[in-house]
Amino acid sequence: xxxxxxxxxxxxxxxxxxxxxxxxxxxxxxxxxxxxxxxxxxxxxxxxxxxxxxxxxxxxxxxxxxxxxxxxxxxxxxxxxxxxxxxxxxxxxxxxxxxxxxxxxxxxxxxxxxxxxxxxxxxxxxxxxxxxxxxxxxxxxxxxxxxxxxxxxxxxxxxxxxxxxxxxxxxxxxxxxxxxxxxxxxxxxxxxxxxxxxxxxxxxxxxxxxxxxxxxxxxx
Amino acid sequence: xxxxxxxxxxxxxxxxxxxxxxxxxxxxxxxxxxxxxxxxxxxxxxxxxxxxxxxxxxxxxxxxxxxxxxxxxxxxxxxxxxxxxxxxxxxxxxxxxxxxxxxxxxxxxxxxxxxxxxxxxxxxxxxxxxxxxxxxxxxxxxxxxxxxxxxxxxxxxxxxxxxxxxxxxxxxxxxxxxxxxxxxxxxxxxxxxxxxxxxxxxxxxxxxxxxxxxxxxxxx
Numbered sequence: 001x002x003x004x005x006x007x008x009x010x011x012x013x014x015x016x017x018x019x020x021x022x023x024x025x026x027x028x029x030x031x032x033x034x035x036x037x038x039x040x041x042x043x044x045x046x047x048x049x050x051x052x053x054x055x056x057x058x059x060x061x062x063x064x065x066x067x068x069x070x071x072x073x074x075x076x077x078x079x080x081x082x083x084x085x086x087x088x089x090x091x092x093x094x095x096x097x098x099x100x101x102x103x104x105x106x107x108x109x110x111x112x113x114x115x116x117x118x119x120x121x122x123x124x125x126x127x128x129x130x131x132x133x134x135x136x137x138x139x140x141x142x143x144x145x146x147x148x149x150x151x152x153x154x155x156x157x158x159x160x161x162x163x164x165x166x167x168x169x170x171x172x173x174x175x176x177x178x179x180x181x182x183x184x185x186x187x188x189x190x191x192x193x194x195x196x197x198x199x200x201x202x203x204x205x206x207x208x209x210x211x212x213x214x215x216x217x218x219x220x
Numbered sequence: 221x222x223x224x225x226x227x228x229x230x231x232x233x234x235x236x237x238x239x240x241x242x243x244x245x246x247x248x249x250x251x252x253x254x255x256x257x258x259x260x261x262x263x264x265x266x267x268x269x270x271x272x273x274x275x276x277x278x279x280x281x282x283x284x285x286x287x288x289x290x291x292x293x294x295x296x297x298x299x300x301x302x303x304x305x306x307x308x309x310x311x312x313x314x315x316x317x318x319x320x321x322x323x324x325x326x327x328x329x330x331x332x333x334x335x336x337x338x339x340x341x342x343x344x345x346x347x348x349x350x351x352x353x354x355x356x357x358x359x360x361x362x363x364x365x366x367x368x369x370x371x372x373x374x375x376x377x378x379x380x381x382x383x384x385x386x387x388x389x390x391x392x393x394x395x396x397x398x399x400x401x402x403x404x405x406x407x408x409x410x411x412x413x414x415x416x417x418x419x420x421x422x423x424x425x426x427x428x429x430x431x432x433x434x435x436x437x438x439x440x
Contacts (some may be wrong), residue, residue: 017268125363127355131424132374133399134354135413143345143411144371146402152367154352179353182366191363193355198431204351211418211435216231218437 001115002090003038003047003068003158007031007101008075008082010052014209019052021101023209026216030203031058033104035066041108043115044068044097048089050075050082052055067164083180090163096121099158100179105212105220106200111158113194118160123189125160125181126196127153153193155179156200165189221257221335222286222310223267223378226413227251227321228295228302229270234429239272241321243429246436250423251278253324255286261328261336264317269308270295270302303400304390310383315339317378318386318400324419325432325440331378333414338380340416343409345380345401346416371414375399376420385409 007021007030014020021030028036031049038044049059049072059072075082075087083098090096095118097111110126116126130152137146161169161179169183177183181191199220203209227241227250234240242248248256249364251269258264269279269292279292293309303318310316315338330346337344350372357362379400381389389403397403401411412435419440423429 002352033306121362125355127352128416128425128427129357130354130374131422132347132376133402135373135375135401136351137349137373137413141413142341143401143405143413146397146399146405147372149398151364153355153357154350155355156352178369179320181355181363181367182353185366193357193361193363198421198427199403202351205348207348210269214438214440215431215434217435217439220434 001043001095001097002046002051002084003044003097003099004050004086004098005031005034005038005047005084006079006086007103008052008077009056009079011102014203014206017216020203024102025209025212030101030104032062035062035069036172037106037108037170038099038111040148041111043112043116045193046070048073051168057206061160063112073085076177080170080176086169087167092163094163095160096163096166097158097160100202102203103157104203105215106156108160110156110197110200114160117192117194118162121190121192123161123184124166124192124194125155125179126157127155127193128196128198131156131169155181156196156202185201221265221315221317222319223264223319224270224303225251225254225258225267225319225321226270226295226299226302226304226306228272229299230320232310232428234423240423244277245324245429245432250321250324252282253380254319254321255289257326257328258290258319258331259286263330263332266290268293268306270306292431297326298396299416300390300396307383307387307390312383313436314388315380316383317380319378320422322423323377323420324423326376326378327417330376330417330420334378334380337414338382339414341410341412342385343381343401343404344412344414345375345399346377346420347375348416350374358402375401375420376416
């Protein structure tokens, strides 16, 4: 089982000078937090890191600290390019867990569940049933309409796949997707849903960073 | 501005013997946490509590501690019935903020934003753009398909309304809705979207309760 930690974005919506994967929460960058979690996960054998172009040096000190970290790869322009490049480094026959560095508090049990389901079904995503009412936003900051939320789940990461399955999905090159599982779904393959966690939330906006810092203060 | 805290559910999905609004987080029930927040919110003048049938006594000790708490009302069978009963207690001409007790960590600034926008536009909901990929679940725990998430926002509470607007929405009695704003939308009225907060998350499942307890440990 290889973990592919995707940290190649240039996301600065958080407002800092650093891309968000290098922002610190409780003294550690989001990338380091992810490394610690996957390093400690019994299901994970090795880790590959996808970094922004020109920032591969960031991996040197990390390789000394994280035994499972095999190496780093330069990411591409879009998230999909980055995953594709990371995939090239992996051997065949295993499982890959693709994880967004923007989810630095994913609990170990989610990783175990995804790895197990990916091995069994070929593809698995952690997710939670949506409890909030969903609205489509219209013009001028108003609600256009309320959407049906029955059986709607919010997908998180790591998403797990047999390496061959994800390679085939990316080989298709069938346009963009907001997550890896969507490409596998387009192949007509089964993607299993496993239970995610509220702690696997994604850091996108300043409020998410505030939440992460509160959790770090509580020892997460 | 009146806050109507809806705590009439019988939700036991959390697994305890108590309905979830009476579960304790960091030593206080979810109901008490909501009362503290609304008591401290400058925009709020008075508070009404909707409790489960037969549990009005729970309000007696609270009325001594929360000066703005005007009284408690017995809720109905569905959430909508509970809101309707609470609405009957309010005078005319004001703003009502309807809040679910299952969101016991809503930040004060969200309350202020909703109150301001409700006064200006007649109806306002706090919400956040959905960052996770949304999946429709099919049979047997698998993904049926990936949904378009562009311009999809997840609505939270408190939702704010001019009292007359929400009364008219409920008078229609046009079936069930998962939130109050949806009834106002059916009237064809404008509902403003204001910025919510990750801290306004809803406690539904055990993982949410775990998140709330971690945040309580961090002083929230």
